Amino acid sequence: MSSEIGVRETIFKRIGVHSHIRGLGLDEKGRALFIADGMVGQTKAREAAGIVVKLILEGKIAGKGVLFVGPPGTGKTAIAVAIARELGEDTPFVAMSASEIYSSERKKTEILMEAVRRALGVRVREKRLVYEGVVEKIELRRARHPLVPYMTIPVEARLTLFTKDDKVTLTLPEEVTHQIIEMGIKKGDLIWIDASTGRVFREGKARGVEKARYYDIDTKRILDIPSGPIKKEKEIVRTFTLHDLDFRFSIERSAVSIVSIFGIGVTKEIPSEIRKEVDELVKKWINEKKAELIPGVLFIDDAHMLDIEAFSFLSRAMESEFAPIIILATNRGIAKVRGTDIESPHGIPLDMLDRLLIIQTTPYSKEDIAEILRIRIEEEEIKISKDAFDALVEIGCNSSLRYAVQLLDPARILAMNEGRDEISRDDVLRAKELFIDVKRSVEYLKKYEEMFLK
Ligand SMILES: Nc1ncnc2c1ncn2[C@@H]1O[C@H](COP(=O)(O)OP(=O)(O)OP(=O)(O)O)[C@@H](O)[C@H]1O
Ligand SMILES: [Mg+2]
Numbered sequence: 071m072s073s074e075i076g077v078r079e080t081i082f083k084r085i086g087v088h089s090h091i092r093g094l095g096l097d098e099k100g101r102a103l104f105i106a107d108g109m110v111g112q113t114k115a116r117e118a119a120g121i122v123v124k125l126i127l128e129g130k131i132a133g134k135g136v137l138f139v140g141p142p143g144t145g146k147t148a149i150a151v152a153i154a155r156e157l158g159e160d161t162p163f164v165a166m167s168a169s170e171i172y173s174s175e176r177k178k179t180e181i182l183m184e185a186v187r188r189a190l191g192v193r194v195r196e197k198r199l200v201y202e203g204v205v206e207k208i209e210l211r212r213a214r215h216p217l218v219p220y221m222t223i224p225v226e227a228r229l230t231l232f233t234k235d236d237k238v239t240l241t242l243p244e245e246v247t248h249q250i251i252e253m254g255i256k257k258g259d260l261i262w263i264d265a266s267t268g269r270v271f272r273e274g275k276a277r278g279v280e281k282a283r284y285y286d287i288d289t290k291r292i293l294d295i296p297s298g299p300i301k302k303e304k305e306i307v308r309t310f311t312l313h314d315l316d317f318r319f320s321i322e323r324s325a326v327s328i329v330s331i332f333g334i335g336v337t338k339e340i341p342s343e344i345r346k347e348v349d350e351l352v353k354k355w356i357n358e359k360k361a362e363l364i365p366g367v368l369f370i371d372d373a374h375m376l377d378i379e380a381f382s383f384l385s386r387a388m389e390s391e392f393a394p395i396i397i398l399a400t401n402r403g404i405a406k407v408r409g410t411d412i413e414s415p416h417g418i419p420l421d422m423l424d425r426l427l428i429i430q431t432t433p434y435s436k437e438d439i440a441e442i443l444r445i446r447i448e449e450e451e452i453k454i455s456k457d458a459f460d461a462l463v464e465i466g467c468n469s470s471l472r473y474a475v476q477l478l479d480p481a482r483i484l485a486m487n488e489g490r491d492e493i494s495r496d497d498v499l500r501a502k503e504l505f506i507d508v509k510r511s512v513e514y515l516k517k518y519e520e521m522f523l524k
């Protein structure tokens with residue numbers, strides 16, 4: 071394990087339309103404020119989601135599931151995004167659409183297995199012996215390059231670190247010297263070096279170090295000069311996902327590391343023995359109190375697209391020792407379970423439904439729609455006239471909120487084309503003509519069915 075991997079790397083790639091959502095907008099008693107954190111209305115569903123967040127953070131619903139049901143555009147995906155925001159950095163949150171499991175290159179269960187493993191975090195605490203302090207001086211010793219005689223390369227460094235109470239000069243071997251050069255470590259940086267592995271970490275820059283350079287725009291954190299000894303035991307906390315560990319182990323096992331040649335992730339399968347090994351290791355860490363498991367969330371949108379195989383995989387995954395919380399969302403009523411002839415509520419098999427807490431989202435009132443549109447308009451920094459806004463609200467009520475949200479951008483472009491920066495009522499109506507909603511596209515196809523394919 072050589073580097074920390076952010077557990078949040080897998081968060082929503084398609085977050086665009088939900089960028090205004092900052093949280094669930096609940097007060098300290100868990101009651102939904104009508105408008106807060108970019109959320110509007112849908113108060114029952116948000117309060118229920120708040121309870122789910124509490125249970126997740128307490129580690130109480132690992133292995134269970136939640137299902138969001140409601141008509142299209144009523145905020146199911148938005149609330150799932152809000153849950154992710156509420157959970158904070160350390161809890162893994164993996165979002166996928168059910169359709170992503172159908173790939174020509176990888177097995178469905180392999181894709182799901184990876185998603186499950188990404189949704190399981192391991193927080194590792196380690197006490198390490200380190201040298202920690204502010205850099206006072208770096209002196210490099212250079213030697214002739216072994217192959218290119220007229221070149222010299224740094225082979226050793228003498229590094230002086232200080233704290234409020236201590237000062238030490240370390241002689242560093244070549245590998246550590248190279249890290250120091252590559253990381254651009256300079257006077258005034260607060261760093262620590264792992265005494266046994268030689269890994270160098272920069273925590274930031276110390277405040278007020280004489281002759282150190284400070285910039286008006288500084289990307290480094292400015293910290294106080296620490297006190298105490300330079301050489302000490304430090305508790306280091308890192309969070310990995312089980313998938314990070316699977317991946318790392320499988321690279322180490324393969325003789326040639328194909329994965330790193332071009333720096334491109336290879337979508338090869340991770341052998342199940344490797345996963346078993348990782349599980350054993352993690353269990354051992356947990357028993358030795360070196361690590362704790364953080365069950366995260368696997369969110370599967372449009373869950374009616376999952377098939378019977380996928381559901382049975384997920385049921386099994388929910389029963390296993392390390393299980394994430396599974397959150398599903400769907401807008402279907404009674405539907406066939408994919409891959410079978412069986413009709414079931416929401417297209418989800420009954421034994422799966424049995425394990426799910428169901429949260430309902432309900433259609434919006436005109437006021438809710440107006441409020442949500444107002445927030446989106448602010449978020450996208452769009453200017454719009456009063457009657458254009460009213461027209462958009464009208465569209466939101468008659469077609470769908472989603473459709474009204476989607477018309478914003480085309481209307482903005484139409485206004486821009488005319489050299490205006492404010493959307494007018496005509497722009498909205500024209501956008502509505504150019505981009506039709508589902509209802510109209512179905513009507514159109516029905517009307518012309520005769521003329522289409524026969
Ligand atoms: N209560 C809400 N507060 C603020 N924004 C909302 C709310 N509900 C929905 N939205 C926004 O409205 C749009 C449509 O909502 P969303 O995509 O969450 O609907 P959905 O229930 O997931 O629909 P579908 O069933 O079609 O997937 C999104 O831009 C979303 O961020
Ligand atoms: Mg959705």
